Amino acid sequence: MRLQNPIRIERSLGDTEASYFLPSRESGVNDMYLHLGFSAQPQTIRRDRVANAWAILRLKHPLLACNIEMHDYDDIRFVLMPYTSPESVLHSANENIFYRQGTKEELIDSYLNGPRTLSAQRLSCIFLSQESDRSHSRRTHPDGPVQSTQGEDWFNYDLLLCTTHFIGDGMALHQCANDFFTLLSSNRSTEELHDILKEQWQIRYGSQFSELSLPRSLEERLPQSSGRFQRAVSIVDFDLSQGRLLGGHSFSRRKGNDRRTIVPTVAFDEDHTRKALKLCKSHNVSISSALFAICNIAWARTRNDNPDLPVMMYSALNLRPFLTPDELNDSYWFIAISYFNVILPGFLPASDVEKTFWHRARFAKEQSTRAAKHRMLISRSREMAKERGVRARRWAKEDDEKASGTRIPSPPVTATVMERPPSTALIGLSLLGNLDGIYKHTSFPQIKLHTLTTGSRQRSGAMLLFGYTFVGKLWVSLGYDENGFEKGLVEQFWKNVLTSMEELLL
Numbered sequence: 001m002r003l004q005n006p007i008r009i010e011r012s013l014g015d016t017e018a019s020y021f022l023p024s025r026e027s028g029v030n031d032m033y034l035h036l037g038f039s040a041q042p043q044t045i046r047r048d049r050v051a052n053a054w055a056i057l058r059l060k061h062p063l064l065a066c067n068i069e070m071h072d073y074d075d076i077r078f079v080l081m082p083y084t085s086p087e088s089v090l091h092s093a094n095e096n097i098f099y100r101q102g103t104k105e106e107l108i109d110s111y112l113n114g115p116r117t118l119s120a121q122r123l124s125c126i127f128l129s130q131e132s133d134r135s136h137s138r139r140t141h142p143d144g145p146v147q148s149t150q151g152e153d154w155f156n157y158d159l160l161l162c163t164t165h166f167i168g169d170g171m172a173l174h175q176c177a178n179d180f181f182t183l184l185s186s187n188r189s190t191e192e193l194h195d196i197l198k199e200q201w202q203i204r205y206g207s208q209f210s211e212l213s214l215p216r217s218l219e220e221r222l223p224q225s226s227g228r229f230q231r232a233v234s235i236v237d238f239d240l241s242q243g244r245l246l247g248g249h250s251f252s253r254r255k256g257n258d259r260r261t262i263v264p265t266v267a268f269d270e271d272h273t274r275k276a277l278k279l280c281k282s283h284n285v286s287i288s289s290a291l292f293a294i295c296n297i298a299w300a301r302t303r304n305d306n307p308d309l310p311v312m313m314y315s316a317l318n319l320r321p322f323l324t325p326d327e328l329n330d331s332y333w334f335i336a337i338s339y340f341n342v343i344l345p346g347f348l349p350a351s352d353v354e355k356t357f358w359h360r361a362r363f364a365k366e367q368s369t370r371a372a373k374h375r376m377l378i379s380r381s382r383e384m385a386k387e388r389g390v391r392a393r394r395w396a397k398e399d400d401e402k403a404s405g406t407r408i409p410s411p412p413v414t415a416t417v418m419e420r421p422p423s424t425a426l427i428g429l430s431l432l433g434n435l436d437g438i439y440k441h442t443s444f445p446q447i448k449l450h451t452l453t454t455g456s457r458q459r460s461g462a463m464l465l466f467g468y469t470f471v472g473k474l475w476v477s478l479g480y481d482e483n484g485f486e487k488g489l490v491e492q493f494w495k496n497v498l499t500s501m502e503e504l505l506l
Helices: 015-024 048-060 086-096 105-114 170-185 190-203 228-245 268-284 285-301 352-373 377-404 489-504
Strands: 009-012 032-040 067-072 074-081 097-099 124-130 153-162 265-268 311-318 337-344 423-434 449-456 465-470 473-481
Touching: 015 377, 032 105, 032 170, 048 086, 048 097, 048 190, 048 228, 048 473, 067 268, 067 489, 086 124, 086 190, 097 473, 105 124, 105 153, 105 449, 170 423, 170 449, 228 377, 265 268, 268 285, 268 473, 285 352, 285 423, 285 465, 285 489, 311 352, 337 352, 337 377, 352 377, 352 473, 449 465, 449 473, 473 489
Parallel strands: 097 124, 311 423, 423 465
Antiparallel strands: 009 074, 032 153, 032 449, 067 074, 124 153, 265 473, 311 337, 465 473
């Protein structure tokens, strides 16, 4: 069973995809990772089972297996060379699976701070690691020691699912990990998994081959505006909304040091998590809204140089519910996010901190809800994508000209520029919600997940706070460049985040 005369499949990157691809070229800025710690029996994660499961996913979700070709700043393309046989799918999957020894910290550190793993020719891969000393990695199930019918012990393993950001977002990462573990943990034999691979190959490259396509871009799937007047209104509305972004607080940065990203992570036990969820519900807010207020309080306790100016924070907005269906592709691997901002007061009263906290959590919820339900959401998302694409192309061109020595500095601007209020963001928050709604733990009984960490390779001086619930626990982590900020500043802020959570939320 082989495909004759394979056809090259390609499409251009949309503005959002280009805005993530162009900065990634040199050192992998924004390359994502999802770490999952789990326990399993060795037979469950044998190389041939892992390869077949990964191959099935790469076949179903073609952006995972694409290459990138860049012909110009305005001509960047995904390229897929169709697999000639199921065996070629399996071979490609195996080339993008790496087994390692070591701890999760070593695995994550190598990915974040070592040489770039991904490239224009490798948009995804997975790492699997087991602690080298099996005697220390055995797991005991809460109901007692877990053994297979063959009497095999369970051991601790770490999975790193790595992809570039321009092929997807956090929701795609988590759904993909759930599907991977479901395949791996199924009762099907490895041979039966390979039969699924053959069936999926036949569906895509058999009789329906003429309809094979790559997932459409975000901009193609956003509902289209109609008429010049509506488009003009969209531009004016976007400019006005951007002009209302006020923020006068930021972390003092240090330049000239090599970037080193660390991700301190804390998981609160199930009792504290239930208390926090119950407390948030009683105040009519979510954990996500509360975390905006926590960061606001923590920053005021860390440094409050400009109490008269507001604190601005940003977060990602999931656009998947608003997209038109992709009739030729049912893959969930594509990027579908925009951004919104939450602006809170910069001062902290000397008394009634608890009352202030819940008030600001409700204010954060109000702003988040307004952003997600605004009647101009689609047009604002489209204009933001366009602006990000233009900016990324301009900066990429400037960087390339500097690197080649052909950059000609722009002449100085002599016109009088009206001074605008500051619009600096303090920090970004990635608020993933309840991930136990995505991970169907009962669907993979041969695998017990217990730890989750996520993030990306960063620019120098970058920072992003993550908040989510997983396996019944509330998790918070802070990914930041420890060499990019004033010494001790971020560490004090992180300490204040945790103590503020214990005081006000837990």
